[in-house]
Amino acid sequence: MEQAPAQALRHHPAPPQNFIRKYIFSIDHKVIGKQYLGLALLSAFVGMVLSWAMRIHLGWPDASIPLLGRLSPNGAPGGVMTPEYYLSLMTMHGTIMAFFVLTAAPLSGFGNYFLPIQVGAEDMAFPRINMSSFWITFIGFILAALTFVIPDGPPISGWTAYPPLSAVGPDAGPGQGWGQNLWGLSIACFTVASLLGSLNFLATTLDMRTKGMTLSRLPISVWGWFITAALGLLAFAVLLPCALLLILDRLAGTSFYIPGGLVLADRVQPHNGGSPLLFQHLFWFFGHPEVYLIILPAFGIIGHVLPTFIRKPLLGGWKVLTACMMLIALLSLVVWGHHMFVSGMSPYSAMLFSVPTMFITIPSIIAMLIWIFSLYGADIRFSTPALFALGFLSLFISGGIGGFFLAQPSTDSYLHATYFVVGHFHFTMGISAVFAIFAGFYYWFPKMTGRMMDETLGKIHFWASFIGMYGIFMPMHFLGFAGHVRRYSALVDDYLVPLLGTQRFISIAALVVGAVQMLFFFNFIWSYFKGKKAAENPWEATTLEWETTSPPPIDNFGGRRLTVYHGPMEYNVAGSRGDYVMQASPEPAAARAGD
Amino acid sequence: MSSVIYPQPAADAGAARAVRSASRPAKAVPSYTAIWLVVGSISMSFAALTSALIVRQDIGMDWKPFVLPPILYLNTLVLLASSVTLEVARKELAATYLRSETRPHPRKWFYATLALALLFVLGQFLAWRNLAAQGLFLATNPSSSFFYLFTGLHGLHVFGGVLGLLYANHRSMRGLRFAAGGPLNVAAVYWHFMAILWVYLLLILRIRM
Numbered sequence: 001m002e003q004a005p006a007q008a009l010r011h012h013p014a015p016p017q018n019f020i021r022k023y024i025f026s027i028d029h030k031v032i033g034k035q036y037l038g039l040a041l042l043s044a045f046v047g048m049v050l051s052w053a054m055r056i057h058l059g060w061p062d063a064s065i066p067l068l069g070r071l072s073p074n075g076a077p078g079g080v081m082t083p084e085y086y087l088s089l090m091t092m093h094g095t096i097m098a099f100f101v102l103t104a105a106p107l108s109g110f111g112n113y114f115l116p117i118q119v120g121a122e123d124m125a126f127p128r129i130n131m132s133s134f135w136i137t138f139i140g141f142i143l144a145a146l147t148f149v150i151p152d153g154p155p156i157s158g159w160t161a162y163p164p165l166s167a168v169g170p171d172a173g174p175g176q177g178w179g180q181n182l183w184g185l186s187i188a189c190f191t192v193a194s195l196l197g198s199l200n201f202l203a204t205t206l207d208m209r210t211k212g213m214t215l216s217r218l219p220i221s222v223w224g225w226f227i228t229a230a231l232g233l234l235a236f237a238v239l240l241p242c243a244l245l246l247i248l249d250r251l252a253g254t255s256f257y258i259p260g261g262l263v264l265a266d267r268v269q270p271h272n273g274g275s276p277l278l279f280q281h282l283f284w285f286f287g288h289p290e291v292y293l294i295i296l297p298a299f300g301i302i303g304h305v306l307p308t309f310i311r312k313p314l315l316g317g318w319k320v321l322t323a324c325m326m327l328i329a330l331l332s333l334v335v336w337g338h339h340m341f342v343s344g345m346s347p348y349s350a351m352l353f354s355v356p357t358m359f360i361t362i363p364s365i366i367a368m369l370i371w372i373f374s375l376y377g378a379d380i381r382f383s384t385p386a387l388f389a390l391g392f393l394s395l396f397i398s399g400g401i402g403g404f405f406l407a408q409p410s411t412d413s414y415l416h417a418t419y420f421v422v423g424h425f426h427f428t429m430g431i432s433a434v435f436a437i438f439a440g441f442y443y444w445f446p447k448m449t450g451r452m453m454d455e456t457l458g459k460i461h462f463w464a465s466f467i468g469m470y471g472i473f474m475p476m477h478f479l480g481f482a483g484h485v486r487r488y489s490a491l492v493d494d495y496l497v498p499l500l501g502t503q504r505f506i507s508i509a510a511l512v513v514g515a516v517q518m519l520f521f522f523n524f525i526w527s528y529f530k531g532k533k534a535a536e537n538p539w540e541a542t543t544l545e546w547e548t549t550s551p552p553p554i555d556n557f558g559g560r561r562l563t564v565y566h567g568p569m570e571y572n573v574a575g576s577r578g579d580y581v582m583q584a585s586p587e588p589a590a591a592r593a594g595d
Numbered sequence: 596m597s598s599v600i601y602p603q604p605a606a607d608a609g610a611a612r613a614v615r616s617a618s619r620p621a622k623a624v625p626s627y628t629a630i631w632l633v634v635g636s637i638s639m640s641f642a643a644l645t646s647a648l649i650v651r652q653d654i655g656m657d658w659k660p661f662v663l664p665p666i667l668y669l670n671t672l673v674l675l676a677s678s679v680t681l682e683v684a685r686k687e688l689a690a691t692y693l694r695s696e697t698r699p700h701p702r703k704w705f706y707a708t709l710a711l712a713l714l715f716v717l718g719q720f721l722a723w724r725n726l727a728a729q730g731l732f733l734a735t736n737p738s739s740s741f742f743y744l745f746t747g748l749h750g751l752h753v754f755g756g757v758l759g760l761l762y763a764n765h766r767s768m769r770g771l772r773f774a775a776g777g778p779l780n781v782a783a784v785y786w787h788f789m790a791i792l793w794v795y796l797l798l799i800l801r802i803r804m
Contacts, residue, residue: 125625199632203625233632237639245647248744253734256651273655273737281650282643 015554025135027127028554032134033113034448039134039141040105040437041521043096046145048514050093057081059500059507061490075153075174084174086489087156091175092147094159095183098290099190100141102433106297107232108133108197110440111225113448115201117545118219120210120562120584122555125203133197140189147179155180158487160283163257163276164269167249171265184247191236191243198236201229210544212564216318217583219543219568223322224300228293231329235289242282249274277343284336291429292332295396296325298436299367302389304568305443306371308541309386310378311579313569315370324363324370331360341409342416350409357407361400368397383539384458388439391466392432398470399427402477417487420480423473431469438462438520445527446534450550453531457523464516471509475502542582543568630781634788637752641792644748645799648741652803659736660804663797664725670718671797674753677711678790680704681760681783688767688779705764708786712757719750738804745796749789756782756789 016022023031056063057080064079075085116124124130147154155175157166161183170177205218205226218226245256249271257279258271303321307314314321337345337353345353371393380386402424405411415421438461445453484496491497537546544564548557562584570581581587652658684704723746726732731739763778 125629195636198636199629202632203629206628207625233636234639237636238643241640241644241647245744248733248740254740255655255734255737256647256740260657273651273657275651275654278647278650278654282647285643 025131027123027131029112029116029124029127029130030448030552030556032130033109033111035134036104036112036137037109037441039138040101040109043100043104043141044434045521047093047097047101048517050089050096052511052514053081054086054089054093055507055510057086057489059504071148072153074151081489083489084156085153087158087487088154088175088179090487091156091158091183092144092154095144095187096141097430098159098294099187100137100144102294102429102437103190103194103290104137105437106301106433106440107201107225107228107293108137108194110221110301110437110444111201111229111297112197114444114545115222115225116204116208117548117552117556118222118543119205119208120213120544120557120564121204121208122557124200125208126200129196130200133193133200136189136193136196140186140193143182143186143189147175147182150178150182152177152179155183160287161246162283163246163249163274163279164259164262164264167246167257167274167279168262168264168269168271169250171267171269181247181250184243184250188240188243188247191240194232194236195240198229198233201225202233205229210562210564213583214564217564217567218318220303220314220318220321221297221300223318223325224297224303227322227325227329228296228300231289231296231332232293234333235286235293238282239286242279242286245282246279277340280340280343281336284339285333288336288339289329289332291425292328294429294433296329298392298433299325301436301440301443302371302392303367304543305385305389305439306374307569307571308443308539309381309383309389310375310571311381312374312378312572313567315374317569318567321367321370324367327363328360328367331356331363335360338407338412341412347409354407354409358404361403361407364400368393368400383442384453384455384462385439385443385539387459387462387466388435388442391462392435392439394466395427395435395469396432398474399424399432403428415480417485418480419476419484419486422486423476423480426473426476427469431473435465438465441520441524443539444545445524446538447545447550447552449528449531450534451527451531452534452538453527454523457519461516461519461523464519465513468509468513468516472506472513475506478502537582540578540580542566542570542580544583547582547584626778626781627784630784633785637788637792641748641796644741644744648799648803651737651741655737657736658738660738661726661729661731663742663800663804664722666718666722666725667797670715670722671794673711673718674715674790674793677708677715678787680711681708681786684708685779685783702764705760709757709760712753712760716750716753719746722746741803742800745800749793749796752792753789756786759785 016026026032026035053065053068056065062080065076065081066079068076068081069079072085075082075088081089112124112130116122152170153175155161155166156173157176157180161180165172165176166180168176169180205222209218245254248254249257253270255271255274257276258269258274259276260272260274262269262271299321303314335353335357337349338357341350341353402420405415406421406424442453442458445451479499479502482496482499484491484499491500534550536548536550538550539546544562545552547562563586564583565586566581566583568583570583572579573581681704684702684707687704723743726739726742731742733740733743759782760779763782766778
């Protein structure tokens with residue numbers, strides 16, 4: 001565990017003085033973390049606005065959105081979006097949210113800022129690679145955003161970009177020319193940046209830990225980031241060739257994914273013998289781990305935040321929860337076929353994918369039970385981060401229950417491509433992860449800025465979001481049961497017309513929840529400038545980030561090298577100064593009260 | 596420079612053993628960890644491409660095999676030879692370090708490695724020319740698509756390896772930072788992996804053509 005001083009002290013000879021090196025092309029992991037979080041907030045706002053436009057159209061198909069008409073005169077003539085433009089918005093909503101918000105914020109944002117501090121390092125192992133990770137991600141975001149302003153418009157093939165639609169070019173519809181090309185390049189950038197980021201996370205956790213920071217003393221959040229980075233290194237490595245073959249089919253005329261004899265726009269496409277299913281296999285080999293790339297850092301954040309507010313260690317300590325996360329990561333690599341039950345897969349293969357899919361619920365349920373039963377007898381401090389952590393549990397469990405229906409080929413055949421799936425994945429990987437991000441924001445904001453966020457606004461934000469999210473995504477499950485197909489822009493003259501009321505209810509809930517998020521933005525900005533000054537350790541937590549000033553100095557600990565003596569969850573300790581013992585405190589951990 | 600990362604020569608140990616231990620990876624060197632992670636990640640990418648090849652060949656029914664250009668086998672020997680010269684270069688550097696010599700070391704084996712690397716890339720290019728002369732291009736047939744894809748991607752990674760070697764050499768010039776975790780050793784892991792990867796790709800292509 002011993003860390004060579006030469007290795008540890010080499011990064012920050014002197015803090016950079018000029019603006020560009022300090023705030024823009026900074027190699028300080030804290031600045032990079034904040035850049036990622038800023039990009040994620042911006043992306044979240046864009047993604048949310050896109051969903052508003054879609055929700056308005058779904059609830060009131062004839063309603064005109066003048067701004068949209070101005071943004072894209074072809075896609076929304078007179079402000080009423082065409083079915084194709086609805087698909088464009090949906091594609092970009094999914095892409096931006098899944099990649100630039102949910103993958104970027106919990107992993108790259110909080111992970112960058114706090115992983116080095118929590119292991120007692122001065123910076124990431126490779127600060128320059130870290131900086132390039134962010135800027136490559138940023139280029140990816142710009143490429144994705146550009147699709148809105150090019151005449152072609154954004155692609156319509158969804159965030160999964162299934163061929164042949166995504167592979168054949170402009171013949172497939174609006175946005176399938178340069179829109180899809182830019183989209184592909186954007187994802188390629190994001191993938192490369194994520195691979196570089198994973199390298200940094202893994203090497204830092206393995207090699208940069210301070211004295212005494214054994215694996216058994218790592219905070220759960222570090223475990224979350226570490227396991228996610230390992231999974232990302234494998235999953236993104238498959239997405240890259242998958243996307244490369246797609247780009248070659250589009251630009252070089254190869255036929256990896258495009259079958260022969262395909263007629264589009266009255267033209268036989270000049271391709272032969274390719275397999276769209278090949279793409280699906282490669283894509284979902286990445287795509288299923290991707291949802292765990294999103295949720296495992298969330299698990300880590302919740303596992304880190306919750307013990308602070310329930311003032312006791314998690315049931316089973318770090319071992320059981322970490323083992324669960326590892327098992328989830330491992331199993332996530334062998335379940336991709338459950339996205340393809342209705343693709344003509346043989347029932348035997350379907351069973352092969354169904355069984356591990358059912359198995360993966362076991363570690364997930366154990367993790368949930370750990371958190372729930374840890375609450376038993378706890379003296380819970382209901383601060384805003386704690387509320388969001390508890391909200392996460394509720395939302396994840398509600399969404400997870402829907403998973404049982406989808407894991408079985410027989411029921412999935414009915415529910416596939418309905419709103420049931422939309423409700424399910426928004427609960428599990430969408431909103432749950434967002435709640436974990438919020439828990440992280442409220443929890444670490446004092447450390448990052450030196451000021452507290454307003455608790456009253458935070459609590460209003462929580463309750464309105466919590467109830468509102470159920471208002472949005474629970475009815476989607478019922479729509480799915482009723483057979484409501486997803487990805488249709490409107491269902492006016494159809495057997496689903498009776499469901500329009502439910503759609504409107506969801507739309508209203510979505511607009512309200514969206515408006516409530518403005519409270520968060522306001523709280524964020526107001527607290528940044530005017531919030532109450534934060535102490536070094538306002539939550540009375542134990543991990544190393546609370547051993548330093550708020551915000552931490554450039555080398556994190558002001559020239560000190562901390563030595564770690566304890567695990568991260570020494571709460572409810574009798575005979576200590578408070579009821580907790582910090583990781584770097586040399587005092588012995590006395591017997592736990594009540595033990 | 597810390598003794599934890601760059602072990603000092605042990606006076607009592609035999610010369611050969613000292614050379615071995617000086618060029619062995621020490622613990623807790625991030626770049627050394629990272630290069631193995633890179634190797635794992637690249638392996639994963641090529642595993643995905645291999646599965647794509649197998650699926651595409653078996654499903655498509657339009658696969659036209661062709662005879663691999665014979666120069667590929669010569670290229671293989673060249674790349675394997677470059678691995679050997681790199682090892683010799685590394686051992687020589689370690690020995691120089693142990694003799695505590697400070698004068699710049701003649702790096703003929705290192706430059707031989709670079710020359711062989713460039714020869715390999717040239718040879719691969721000639722293989723492409725050979726295929727093009729037969730009328731086989733990237734989009735002609737899935738078999739040629741995968742051929743260009745495998746050789747092209749491997750070539751790109753080799754090119755990255757050459758840059759890595761140059762960088763490592765540049766860093767080693769500034770001081771004898773060759774011991775475990777030193778840049779040249781990190782680059783060497785990657786370089787040997789390139790040779791192994793190429794042998795694997797050639798086997799796959801040979802079997803499936």
